[in-house]
Amino acid sequence: MHRETETIAEQIxxxxxxxxxxxxxxxxxxxxxxxxxxxxxLTALASGAGVSVPTVARMVQKLGYKTFPEFQAxxxxxxxxxxxxxxxxxxxxxxxxxQEHILNRFTDAVIENIRLTLGQIDPNAxxxxxxxxxxxxxxxxxxxxxxxxxxAEYLYLHMQxxxxxxxxxxxxxxxxxxxxxxxxxxxxxxxxxVRRYENNTLKLAEIAHGRGAKIILxxxxxxxxxxxxxxxxxxxxxxVPSAWDSSATIMLxxxxxxxxxxxxxxxxxxxxxxxxxxxxxxxxLFRKFT
Amino acid sequence: MHRETETIAEQIxxxxxxxxxxxxxxxxxxxxxxxxxxxxxLTALASGAGVSVPTVARMVQKLGYKTFPEFQAxxxxxxxxxxxxxxxxxxxxxxxxxQEHILNRFTDAVIENIRLTLGQIDPNAxxxxxxxxxxxxxxxxxxxxxxxxxxAEYLYLHMQxxxxxxxxxxxxxxxxxxxxxxxxxxxxxxxxxVRRYENNTLKLAEIAHGRGAKIILxxxxxxxxxxxxxxxxxxxxxxVPSAWDSSATIMLxxxxxxxxxxxxxxxxxxxxxxxxxxxxxxxxLFRKFT
DNA sequence: ACAATTGTGAAAAATTTATCACAATGCGAC
DNA sequence: GTCGCATTGTGATAAATTTTTCACAATTGT
Numbered sequence: 001m002h003r004e005t006e007t008i009a010e011q012i013x014x015x016x017x018x019x020x021x022x023x024x025x026x027x028x029x030x031x032x033x034x035x036x037x038x039x040x041x042l043t044a045l046a047s048g049a050g051v052s053v054p055t056v057a058r059m060v061q062k063l064g065y066k067t068f069p070e071f072q073a074x075x076x077x078x079x080x081x082x083x084x085x086x087x088x089x090x091x092x093x094x095x096x097x098x099q100e101h102i103l104n105r106f107t108d109a110v111i112e113n114i115r116l117t118l119g120q121i122d123p124n125a126x127x128x129x130x131x132x133x134x135x136x137x138x139x140x141x142x143x144x145x146x147x148x149x150x151x152a153e154y155l156y157l158h159m160q161x162x163x164x165x166x167x168x169x170x171x172x173x174x175x176x177x178x179x180x181x182x183x184x185x186x187x188x189x190x191x192x193x194v195r196r197y198e199n200n201t202l203k204l205a206e207i208a209h210g211r212g213a214k215i216i217l218x219x220x221x222x223x224x225x226x227x228x229x230x231x232x233x234x235x236x237x238x239x240v241p242s243a244w245d246s247s248a249t250i251m252l253x254x255x256x257x258x259x260x261x262x263x264x265x266x267x268x269x270x271x272x273x274x275x276x277x278x279x280x281x282x283x284x285l286f287r288k289f290t
Numbered sequence: 291m292h293r294e295t296e297t298i299a300e301q302i303x304x305x306x307x308x309x310x311x312x313x314x315x316x317x318x319x320x321x322x323x324x325x326x327x328x329x330x331x332l333t334a335l336a337s338g339a340g341v342s343v344p345t346v347a348r349m350v351q352k353l354g355y356k357t358f359p360e361f362q363a364x365x366x367x368x369x370x371x372x373x374x375x376x377x378x379x380x381x382x383x384x385x386x387x388x389q390e391h392i393l394n395r396f397t398d399a400v401i402e403n404i405r406l407t408l409g410q411i412d413p414n415a416x417x418x419x420x421x422x423x424x425x426x427x428x429x430x431x432x433x434x435x436x437x438x439x440x441x442a443e444y445l446y447l448h449m450q451x452x453x454x455x456x457x458x459x460x461x462x463x464x465x466x467x468x469x470x471x472x473x474x475x476x477x478x479x480x481x482x483x484v485r486r487y488e489n490n491t492l493k494l495a496e497i498a499h500g501r502g503a504k505i506i507l508x509x510x511x512x513x514x515x516x517x518x519x520x521x522x523x524x525x526x527x528x529x530v531p532s533a534w535d536s537s538a539t540i541m542l543x544x545x546x547x548x549x550x551x552x553x554x555x556x557x558x559x560x561x562x563x564x565x566x567x568x569x570x571x572x573x574x575l576f577r578k579f580t
Numbered sequence: 581a582c583a584a585t586t587g588t589g590a591a592a593a594a595t596t597t598a599t600c601a602c603a604a605t606g607c608g609a610c
Numbered sequence: 611g612t613c614g615c616a617t618t619g620t621g622a623t624a625a626a627t628t629t630t631t632c633a634c635a636a637t638t639g640t
Contacts, residue, residue, distance in 0.1 A: 022586055036370040039329050052587045080326040097413035106546040107408055118397055123387035150444040157437055158534060242549035244448060251541040256396040259532035312618060342619045
């Protein structure tokens with residue numbers, strides 16, 4: 001029994017950065033339906049991942065296994081170790097609608113995205129990101145692109161209540177260089193960039209990086225080129241039955257971060273919320289309870 | 291040979307009585323560490339169960355599989371399906387983090403919100419809403435408030451690709467009356483209003499309603515006062531362990547609508563996407579490939 | 581244009597599977 | 611006890627499949 005604590009999935013994930021394109025493709029495929037996909041034949045795994053047979057063979061050896069069957073044996077050991085209970089049936093989400101209704105199909109996809117995203121996120125990276133974003137001594141810049149600026153703004157609006165000294169930058173606006181005038185070493189940039197990755201966002205990140213700022217990147221599974229500059233990279237699954245990608249998982253991640261940061265700095269946050277309420281009362285922006 | 295409902299384990303158990311000594315021994319061994327033990331080699335399974343190779347081969351055929359690999363393939367399919375059942379199996383979402391970590395607690399809450407929201411949504415109302423929003427003959431107004439304008443804009447940006455003749459209105463801007471100058475009977479308003487409900491949004495909805503426009507309201511479980519004016523009301527669960535409410539469910543709903551509408555009008559949408567791609571190419575806004 | 585990566589097609593090696601005839605075993609009936 | 615019968619194991623072997631490894635071509639990124 002070689003590996004006491006680390007599962008093969010974790011082992012693959014931790015090596016993900018050092019992998020090349022085809023290897024990463026293969027890794028993704030293995031993790032996608034783990035561990036079932038790894039328990040078929042080598043050939044099936046290769047074609048399922050869309051890579052060649054030698055690529056699989058090479059990868060398996062890179063992972064430290066002498067042969068593919070040996071690799072499979074490890075997978076089976078892991079599977080054996082996990083105490084398995086009978087499988088509950090899949091439930092329909094909108095029970096009033098048939099399984100094939102888009103409401104159910106789309107929700108299925110999003111839940112699956114959430115599962116995969118959370119499954120591969122590093123809690124330490126997440127915690128570090130929250131600590132950086134919640135650090136009032138570091139000016140905060142939140143950057144989004146053509147679509148993602150809506151997500152960026154969502155984060156911005158909430159962070160605005162939690163802490164001072166932050167800026168919402170739209171990389172699609174040609175005025176963003178002005179926003180970076182004061183950016184300096186140690187500042188924190190939260191950058192949203194999902195496909196199709198935007199040139200402006202990359203350039204902005206390069207400048208920020210050049211000035212020594214910390215970059216936290218929120219991207220998709222194919223990872224924006226910004227990730228090479230990023231200190232922390234949070235990747236999301238975004239594939240759904242639609243012509244566009246889904247931001248629901250990213251929204252979940254953003255809100256979880258807000259929740260975590262607000263808890264870190266609860267005293268200050270609470271005071272600021274109270275002040276805000278007072279001002280709202282005076283402006284009569286909201287209705288009094290109904 | 292596909293069994294829709296019965297797992298192989300159940301199938302074996304139901305046959306247990308009619309089995310002979312060696313077969314029962316084998317069956318027990320398979321069920322003992324199911325399904326891992328069945329995914330090794332035939333020989334290993336035989337010796338692990340303490341029976342001979344031909345016994346295993348005979349048994350597999352008795353179960354209705356032509357070959358042993360075929361039997362294994364079925365086991366793998368089952369395994370694959372069990373991993374895809376997220377609710378049942380996953381006690382924790384981010385397995386690398388403890389159950390009490392905010393990543394897991396928050397995700398639990400959001401999944402529960404999704405379940406409740408989808409459970410009470412009326413698919414017909416949803417379909418009618420999609421039909422109205424996708425109807426190009428009806429000018430479309432998308433309205434959001436202080437926070438929700440980010441969601442409104444997200445919907446707006448995607449609808450913009452699908453159809454012409456739409457407007458994004460921010461009820462917090464004091465210029466919104468200008469946007470309503472042309473609003474007339476039969477126009478469609480999608481109004482986002484979650485607590486705390488905003489006076490401006492209500493006033494805006496009242497004016498739109500007074501002019502005979504259709505109002506589709508996206509709100510929370512306590513329902514914005516706008517619901518009295520709304521033709522269709524889509525309510526979401528939004529409670530999470532945070533000082534703020536969650537928009538993740540609303541995001542899911544929006545994206546599902548986009549997907550449904552895009553499918554309704556696929557021909558036109560496809561053309562518009564292609565045109566858009568051309569223009570992007572010319573402006574070099576996005577990176578080529580990867 | 582170069583270097584690194586990846587794919588192709590093939591063939592050899594290794595393993596696994598399927599099946600055979602026959603021997604051994606167990607078990608109930610007489 | 612032993613006969614008859616069904617079940618199971620043995621050991622061997624052929625067939626089928628899978629794995630491993632080539633050399634070289636194609637592709638990709640720099």
